[in-house]
Amino acid sequence: MTNDVNATAHPFSGRRQRSLSALLDTVLPASEDGSMPSARELDFLAYVREQAQEFMPKLAAIVDHFDDEFSNQPLSTRLAAVEDYSKTEKQAFNGLLFHIYDCYYQNSRVCELIGVRPGAPFPQGYAVEPGDLSLLDTVLAHPRSYRS
Amino acid sequence: MENASDHDPVDVLIIGAGASGGAVAWSLSDTRMRILCLEQGDWMKSSKYPTTTNNWEAQQFGAFNIDPNVRGLDTDYPINGDASPIDVVNFNGVGGSTVLYAAHFPRLHPSDFKVKTLDGVADDWPVDYEQLEPYFVENDRMMGVSGLTGDPMYPPKKMPLPPLPIGLVGETMAKGYNKLGWHWWPSDGAVISQPYEGRDKCLNLGTCMSGCAQGGKSSTDITYWPQAIRSGVELRTRCRVRDITLNSDGMADGAIYYDADGNEHFQKAEIVIMACNGVGTPRILLNSKSGQFPDGLANRSGLVGKNLMFHPISVVRGVFEERLDSHKGPPACCIISKEFYETDPDRDFVRGYNMQISRGPGPLTMALRGHASGDIPWGPGHHEAFREQFDHIASIVNVCEDLPEESNTVTLDPQLTDSNGIPAPKITYRISENSRRMLAHGLARGREVMQAAGAKQVDTVDLLRPAGWHLLGTARMGNEPETSVVNSWGRSHDVKNLFVVDGSIFVTSGGVNPTSTIQALALYIADTMKKNLANLFD
Numbered sequence: 001m002t003n004d005v006n007a008t009a010h011p012f013s014g015r016r017q018r019s020l021s022a023l024l025d026t027v028l029p030a031s032e033d034g035s036m037p038s039a040r041e042l043d044f045l046a047y048v049r050e051q052a053q054e055f056m057p058k059l060a061a062i063v064d065h066f067d068d069e070f071s072n073q074p075l076s077t078r079l080a081a082v083e084d085y086s087k088t089e090k091q092a093f094n095g096l097l098f099h100i101y102d103c104y105y106q107n108s109r110v111c112e113l114i115g116v117r118p119g120a121p122f123p124q125g126y127a128v129e130p131g132d133l134s135l136l137d138t139v140l141a142h143p144r145s146y147r148s
Numbered sequence: 149m150e151n152a153s154d155h156d157p158v159d160v161l162i163i164g165a166g167a168s169g170g171a172v173a174w175s176l177s178d179t180r181m182r183i184l185c186l187e188q189g190d191w192m193k194s195s196k197y198p199t200t201t202n203n204w205e206a207q208q209f210g211a212f213n214i215d216p217n218v219r220g221l222d223t224d225y226p227i228n229g230d231a232s233p234i235d236v237v238n239f240n241g242v243g244g245s246t247v248l249y250a251a252h253f254p255r256l257h258p259s260d261f262k263v264k265t266l267d268g269v270a271d272d273w274p275v276d277y278e279q280l281e282p283y284f285v286e287n288d289r290m291m292g293v294s295g296l297t298g299d300p301m302y303p304p305k306k307m308p309l310p311p312l313p314i315g316l317v318g319e320t321m322a323k324g325y326n327k328l329g330w331h332w333w334p335s336d337g338a339v340i341s342q343p344y345e346g347r348d349k350c351l352n353l354g355t356c357m358s359g360c361a362q363g364g365k366s367s368t369d370i371t372y373w374p375q376a377i378r379s380g381v382e383l384r385t386r387c388r389v390r391d392i393t394l395n396s397d398g399m400a401d402g403a404i405y406y407d408a409d410g411n412e413h414f415q416k417a418e419i420v421i422m423a424c425n426g427v428g429t430p431r432i433l434l435n436s437k438s439g440q441f442p443d444g445l446a447n448r449s450g451l452v453g454k455n456l457m458f459h460p461i462s463v464v465r466g467v468f469e470e471r472l473d474s475h476k477g478p479p480a481c482c483i484i485s486k487e488f489y490e491t492d493p494d495r496d497f498v499r500g501y502n503m504q505i506s507r508g509p510g511p512l513t514m515a516l517r518g519h520a521s522g523d524i525p526w527g528p529g530h531h532e533a534f535r536e537q538f539d540h541i542a543s544i545v546n547v548c549e550d551l552p553e554e555s556n557t558v559t560l561d562p563q564l565t566d567s568n569g570i571p572a573p574k575i576t577y578r579i580s581e582n583s584r585r586m587l588a589h590g591l592a593r594g595r596e597v598m599q600a601a602g603a604k605q606v607d608t609v610d611l612l613r614p615a616g617w618h619l620l621g622t623a624r625m626g627n628e629p630e631t632s633v634v635n636s637w638g639r640s641h642d643v644k645n646l647f648v649v650d651g652s653i654f655v656t657s658g659g660v661n662p663t664s665t666i667q668a669l670a671l672y673i674a675d676t677m678k679k680n681l682a683n684l685f686d
Contacts, residue, residue, distance in 0.1 A: 031531035051203050079527055086526075097519060097526060102206045105511035114511060114538060116475070122199040122361040125351025126476035131314030131322070133296070138326040139333065146301050147266060147490050148258035148277070 011060050012045055015071075019063045020044070022071035026078040027100050036113055039100050047103040055099055062096050065089070158184040158382075161403060161417030163389050163432065165189075166244015167663050168650040168670040169423035170372030171287065175674035177379035179681070184415065185381065186405055188388040189223035189241030192369055197359035204355060205512035212358040214248050215614055216240065222408075223386070225566035225573070227427065229616075232577035234458050236427055236616040242385060243369030245425065249617065250356050250480030251338040251365050252504060252661045253293050255284050255668070258303065259490060260658035263551075267491045267498050270551050273655045274627050274636035275672065277303070283668040283675070290375075291366040291667070292344045294481075295336035301486040309341045312350065316472040317542045318482040321505045324601025330487040335504065337481030338366035338663070345371075352477045354510065365478075387413070390570050391436035392420055392445050392646065399685070400445075400646045406568040419645045419677075419684070423670070426456065426619030426651040430558045431573045433623065446623075446640040451633050453559055455552035455621040457657040460579055461612040462587045463506075464544040464594030466603030467537050474508025474541045482507055488593060489659055497585040501548040501659045503594065508541035521607065544597060545612075546590030548583055549659035552621050579611065587611060618662050623652035637680075638673035644685040649673050 012020055021040045028039035048056055065085060070078060086093040104110055108118035117124070160176060162169050165187035173185055198204035198212055209218075214237040216224040221240075229235045239248040258277035263270050281303070287293075288308050295307035311334040314322070318334070325332040339350045339360075350364030363370050377383060386408035393414070395401040402416040422429045430453035436445035444452050485503040492500075509517065515534060518524020524533040556578065560571035579587075591608050598606045626632025629641035634653055640646040649670040651662055658665070677684060 027526050028530060029528055032528070036531040051206070075528075082527070094519075098206075098209070098516065101512055101515045102203060105205070105515060106202045111511075114535070115471070116511060118202075120199055120201050120204060121353045121355065122197070122351065125353055125362065126473075128313040128315040128352045128473065128477040129319070131316070131319040133311075133314070133334070135319065135322045135326060136296075136333070138329075139331055140298075140300070142329060142331070144300050144331060146257055146259065146303065148262075148303070 011056065015068060016060065016063050018071040019066050022078060023063060023066065023082065024100060026075065026082050027097065028104060029075065037109065039104050042103055042107050044100070044103050048099065051102070052099055055095065058092065058095060062092055155413060155415045157416040157418070158182045159417070160184070160419045160421060161186065161415060162421045162423055163403065164244065164423035164425070164428060164650070165242045165368070165373065165383055166423060166425065166650070167246050167368055168666050169244065170368030170376065171290070171667040171670040172421055172423060172649045172674045173381045174290070174372045174376040174379070175671050176677065177376050177381050179678055180380070183381045184417070185383045186387040186389055186403065186415065187242055187383060187385050190385050191242045192247055192359065194359070194361050194363055197361040199353050199355045199358070199361045204358070205510045208358045208513070212248070214239070214357060222567060225570070226564055228561045228564050228572055228574040232575040233579060233611060233613065234460065234577060234616045235614045236575060236619065237614055238425065238427070238617070238619070241369070242373060242383065243367040245617065246367035246663065247359055247369065248357050249367070249663065251478065252480045253291070253336045253338040253664045254484065254502070254660040255302065256658040256660060256662070256665045257301070257489065260656060263499065263656050269498050270656045271626065274625050280665070280668045280672055283671040284664065286671055287664060287667045291338045291371050292340045292347065293336055293338050293366070294341040296334045299333045301331060301333070301489065307336065309344060312337050312339055312341050312478055312481050313352070314483050315477050315507065317474055317507045318505060320468060320472060321542055321597065321601050322483055324597045325485055327600040328596060330485055330597070332483050332485045335481045335484045336664070337478055339478050339481055340364050340366065350478060354475050354477060354479060354507065356478050356480065388566070388568055388570070389432055390568065391432060394438050394440060394445070394643070398440055398643065400643050410568060419647065422646070422648045422652070423650050426622045427558050427573050427575070429648055429650055429652045430622040431560065434560050435571060441642070446633060446642045446646055448642045449630055449633055451624060451631070453557050453622050454554045455624055456556040456558055456575070456577055457550040457552055457618075457620040457654065458577065458616050459550055459618045459657060459659070460548045460583045460587055461615040462546045462548070462590050463609040463612055464546070464591060464598055465607050466542050466598035466601065467605040468540050468542065468602060469604055471539050472508070472542060474539045475510050477507050479507045480504060480545070488589065495589060497582045497589065499549040499551065499582070499586070499659060501546050501586055501590050503590065503597070504545040504547060506543040506545050508539060508543070511538055514538045523607070542601070542603075544594040546587065546594060547659060547661065548586040548590065550583055550657045551580060552624070552656060553580060558622050618651065618657065620651045620654040620657050620662060623648045624655050625653045626655065637676035638669070647673060647677070
């Protein structure tokens with residue numbers, strides 16, 4: 001009952017929060033070598049509030065699909081449940097995946113770990129190697145021409 | 149309806165402010181005629197482009213998507229693509245599709261204008277490369293095009309700006325082409341490699357196809373339009389044309405359009421120029437029915453909307469052991485191969501294709517593509533698979549020549565309409581057997597190059613669906629009114645003061661991106677109009 005009251009006041013309190021956290025950790029767990037964080041370590045709800053507000057009700061519905069025990073289950077059981085959900089509710093799952101990835105891959109820590117400068121690409125931009133145009137000597141050594 | 153007198157008549161009315169509309173407006177501006185352009189979209193603000201924000205990639209899947217049906221903006225019109233394996237992609241606004249294009253800027257080849265003579269298929273154009281050559285040069289100068297002089301696959305041409313960096317992706321793939329002894333060359337790109345005409349150079353943001361916040365990419369809203377407006381051309385935005393009207397003499401006398409609030413207007417004009425691309429132009433012409441033209445304006449040939457050509461595209465993607473910094477730099481402007489561009493009687497198809505080397509996506513797109521293809525799973529194993537692919541990707545995009553077929557059409561959808569109730573275009577299109585063979589050839593050759601370049605994993609996309617950038621052939625040029633819609637300088641055979649300057653007038657598609665040629669044609673038509681002003685309607 002407490003959870004229900006909290007759920008009205010805050011859509012992701014109590015059980016829902018635990019389920020969401022478990023869901024994030026199932027969809028995008030930490031890497032085996034520990035170098036990449038789990039999606040549960042990011043503030044996914046802040047991302048949804050700030051960048052994808054329209055997704056909030058859908059997220060609540062997705063999380064509610066998973067029962068009370070979901071967050072206490074081992075990863076293999078959770079994986080099976082999410083795998084099943086991804087097949088039966090493909091559109092909803094793909095929407096969830098989009099937002100988890102979007103949140104994850106604009107996170108500063110994640111960006112640095114994958115070798116991408118965090119933040120907006122503009123105005124700093126990037127340097128690109130000019131490339132070795134002497135490789136064209138091979139092209140020019142082959143006689144060829146256009147047709148006219 | 150607003151009274152016609154509320155809008156002063158103009159000498160020239162241009163419909164559409166995209167690639168060709170900008171070019172023709174600028175060229176005609178030195179005539180001192182009163183020129184007005186009606187554009188259904190808005191001006192773009194570079195500060196609003198996605199790369200100015202952290203969630204730049206996500207916006208490419210929404211408001212900055214290349215597919216108007218996904219964007220669904222008020223300024224867009226829906227397109228029924230259910231009967232086509234290729235979806236039309238475009239943008240509606242000042243600059244048109246150059247706002248979101250990849251800016252790959254090759255010219256058609258001399259042989260592309262003579263396909264009947266050289267290869268016995270389709271038709272020759274009523275103009276040739278030599279006639280258009282000065283307009284290619286002028287257009288390269290106006291747009292700001294980067295490239296390397298000396299490509300043996302073209303007649304000699306000098307580029308205004310040095311080539312864009314080919315990067316690790318280009319260098320890696322070039323080595324593969326060299327091993328096979330195949331042609332490659334740095335791509336010509338409408339992206340400035342050095343400061344040019346008040347614009348600063350490309351920053352390698354890697355996001356040409358969601359708008360360029362830097363202004364390094366040459367879209368016509370920052371190239372032709374500022375100059376045309378300074379020369380006196382009026383550009384009126386949020387004006388969606390419904391139909392072109394006729395007077396009792398059978399001449400076009402203006403256009404009816406809706407403003408942003410849905411109010412109907414009439415704009416009177418002495419000359420009407422269509423510049424709405426190969427889907428938008430036939431849509432308006434077909435919707436402009438009258439007693440004189442019951443099947444649509446300027447359509448006595450019955451060819452308006454027919455012979456639609458795309459460029460069918462297949463993709464070969466390679467994953468490399470070494471890091472290639474794939475997400476940096478103009479995605480499409482890297483290197484290009486014309487090894488299989490010209491007809492070879494030993495192959496099982498006529499005409500040919502170019503192979504464009506494309507750089508790789510950003511991290512979000514990489515993860516989502518990996519999910520769609522099954523290469524990068526969600527759950528355990530995601531990070532390891534992602535790490536192997538992200539920034540380790542190079543792709544070959546095979547852009548195949550499409551030959552004209554009357555059964556490939558743009559028609560008016562009987563149910564679907566835009567927000568003003570104007571019938572939406574319906575695309576009916578099938579891939580020809582010739583194109584299928586060409587696509588398969590490109591996939592096989594692409595695999596060879598990838599292996600020669602050292603890719604450790606190669607996979608393919610047999611036919612790319614969201615690839616209908618190049619909208620061609622639906623109001624074709626020709627000397628005979630029975631077999632073409634406009635003459636050799638873009639004037640309607642049926643309506644002597646109606647011109648078409650966009651990709652609709654292509655006779656054949658060539659096997660390269662068409663924007664450079666579309667704009668050269670628009671400049672050529674404008675110049676021919678100027679030379680014939682005294683007897684323009686004879």
